[in-house]
Amino acid sequence: MSAAPPPESLGNVGLVSEAARETAYQLVMAVNTTYAVAAQLYTSIPGARIVYKYVKASYQNDPYRTLLEVGLVVFMVWYWFNRRYKPGSNDVKLTDKLTATASDNNIARRTQQEIQELIDEWEPEPLVPPLTAFQREELDKLPVLTSAPGLKVKTADGKERLNFSTFNFLGVMNSEEIKDKAIESLRKYGVGTCGPPGFYGTLDVHMELEHRLAAFVQAEAAILYAQGFSCVTSCIPAFAKRGDIVIVDDGANFAVQKGAQISRSHVRYFRHNDMADLERVLKKVHADFAKKPLTRRFIIVEGLYANLGDVCPLPKLLELKKRYKYRLIVEESMSFGVLGPRGAGVADFFGVPPKEIDIMVASLGNALAAAGGFCAGSKEIVEHQRLSSQAYTFSASLPAIMAVGALEALRVLEAKPEVLKTLSDNTALVRAPLEKLDAGYAVTVSGVAESPLVHVQLHLPSRDDAERVLQDVVDQALKDGVLVTRAKYVARQEHNLPPASIRIVVSAGFTRRDAQRCGTVVADALRRVLKQHRIIK
Numbered sequence: 001m002s003a004a005p006p007p008e009s010l011g012n013v014g015l016v017s018e019a020a021r022e023t024a025y026q027l028v029m030a031v032n033t034t035y036a037v038a039a040q041l042y043t044s045i046p047g048a049r050i051v052y053k054y055v056k057a058s059y060q061n062d063p064y065r066t067l068l069e070v071g072l073v074v075f076m077v078w079y080w081f082n083r084r085y086k087p088g089s090n091d092v093k094l095t096d097k098l099t100a101t102a103s104d105n106n107i108a109r110r111t112q113q114e115i116q117e118l119i120d121e122w123e124p125e126p127l128v129p130p131l132t133a134f135q136r137e138e139l140d141k142l143p144v145l146t147s148a149p150g151l152k153v154k155t156a157d158g159k160e161r162l163n164f165s166t167f168n169f170l171g172v173m174n175s176e177e178i179k180d181k182a183i184e185s186l187r188k189y190g191v192g193t194c195g196p197p198g199f200y201g202t203l204d205v206h207m208e209l210e211h212r213l214a215a216f217v218q219a220e221a222a223i224l225y226a227q228g229f230s231c232v233t234s235c236i237p238a239f240a241k242r243g244d245i246v247i248v249d250d251g252a253n254f255a256v257q258k259g260a261q262i263s264r265s266h267v268r269y270f271r272h273n274d275m276a277d278l279e280r281v282l283k284k285v286h287a288d289f290a291k292k293p294l295t296r297r298f299i300i301v302e303g304l305y306a307n308l309g310d311v312c313p314l315p316k317l318l319e320l321k322k323r324y325k326y327r328l329i330v331e332e333s334m335s336f337g338v339l340g341p342r343g344a345g346v347a348d349f350f351g352v353p354p355k356e357i358d359i360m361v362a363s364l365g366n367a368l369a370a371a372g373g374f375c376a377g378s379k380e381i382v383e384h385q386r387l388s389s390q391a392y393t394f395s396a397s398l399p400a401i402m403a404v405g406a407l408e409a410l411r412v413l414e415a416k417p418e419v420l421k422t423l424s425d426n427t428a429l430v431r432a433p434l435e436k437l438d439a440g441y442a443v444t445v446s447g448v449a450e451s452p453l454v455h456v457q458l459h460l461p462s463r464d465d466a467e468r469v470l471q472d473v474v475d476q477a478l479k480d481g482v483l484v485t486r487a488k489y490v491a492r493q494e495h496n497l498p499p500a501s502i503r504i505v506v507s508a509g510f511t512r513r514d515a516q517r518c519g520t521v522v523a524d525a526l527r528r529v530l531k532q533h534r535i536i537k
Contacts, residue, residue: 171509309447337367
């Protein structure tokens with residue numbers, strides 16, 4: 001260690017005063033002393049030389065890493081000494097109504113009195129908005145079932161009705177064979193795993209169902225979800241993140257809308273099934289984001305639209321997706337097990353290779369009369385969701401009884417594809433009497449002929465009036481032995497509220513006579529109610 005220079009050598013005597021030279025000397029001595037202490041401490045710490053060599057090698061020609069880690073150390077120090085949150089520190093302070101001369105007992109009494117006054121004045125917001133007069137009237141007349149749901153149900157008045165309000169497309173809901181398999185699985189596996197799939201929640205029947213579903217829709221792999229609604233609402237955000245672009249058909253169902261919203265992506269809507277408008281939106285997005293970083297981009301549609309009963313134009317969608325380099329997500333809760341020669345969905349319906357659809361999502365609660373949902377696609381698409389899809393990662397897995405029921409229903413569909421022909425015939429029998437009302441009754445039967453989901457729309461100037469009239473039609477049909485329902489929506493949250501309609505769900509389990517009776521009863525109820533309300537003469 002070299003000695004400090006004498007004060008005389010610190011500068012020109014003529015330019016620096018005696019006091020300045022003394023201050024500089026003291027500063028140099030302090031620095032030297034500090035350095036000497038640090039050097040002595042460094043040599044006394046075991047392994048200090050090894051650490052020094054590692055740090056020197058690690059930070060060589062990398063000043064950014066040094067700045068980053070120094071910043072992290074500063075943040076840790078600041079966070080450690082920062083003010084901690086203590087429960088009760090944010091309590092509401094009462095207004096100062098007390099006098100300085102009051103006694104302690106008087107202060108306590110008046111404080112309690114003020115607290116009680118605030119409690120008495122507080123009015124909590126209702127959990128749900130109050131019912132309107134129409135809603136109360138509808139609730140009072142709601143039919144109560146006294147039997148298990150199925151093709152025919154008994155209501156509280158003891159009468160039997162045909163059930164055209166349940167999504168039981170293939171008629172397997174009350175299959176005795178499926179019931180026997182379900183009871184057997186209940187005794188073997190119990191009621192549920194009580195754990196997510198990635199943590200002691202996966203059973204052999206789950207893996208078998210995933211394999212069978214993937215093979216049926218001709219995809220590389222499939223992943224099973226415990227809830228049908230959360231399947232699509234979780235699948236979309238698993239791939240589309242903040243800053244990405246999502247283009248959605250404005251006729252898509254509520255679950256698709258929520259999935260797009262949760263993703264926090266840039267969401268754009270195009271007019272329902274309007275491919276010219278879709279191309280317009282794609283061009284605008286291309287122009288708006290041309291100079292921005294490349295992002296993931298998706299088009300989301302339904303195979304068979306739950307709110308309207310029509311089918312997406314898949315060939316044109318595939319053409320636009322390839323031209324503008326988008327991925328295609330198709331929600332097929334209504335089309336799976338229904339459309340196509342095999343019932344494999346919209347790709348089967350159009351004769352398009354299933355791999356052209358990047359991501360297929362569907363519920364198991366409709367055609368297969370079970371619960372849960374699944375997503376099918378490439379192996380990479382599926383495996384990504386096992387850690388990135390919140391509904392899969394954090395939800396308890398599907399009960400084995402539901403997985404076994406879905407497996408048995410899928411076997412029925414594969415072994416008896418003629419059930420799809422029966423479903424198509426029954427749909428035509430239901431639609432025939434209703435389509436005759438189109439001309440003079442302000443009534444439209446929406447959707448395609450192949451759709452077993454029939455919406456009978458009533459077009460009136462006031463939606464409230466249309467809802468009341470349709471409810472009277474539902475009540476009249478119930479009296480005549482057919483159970484149907486109005487299509488209901490969360491009106492304030494729907495992006496594009498569909499027209500008021502009666503929803504009729506056709507099943508392959510009905511006989512031809514049952515299907516004819518449903519169409520005739522609903523058509524007659526429409527005639528009588530519309531005349532009663534003087535909407536027609």
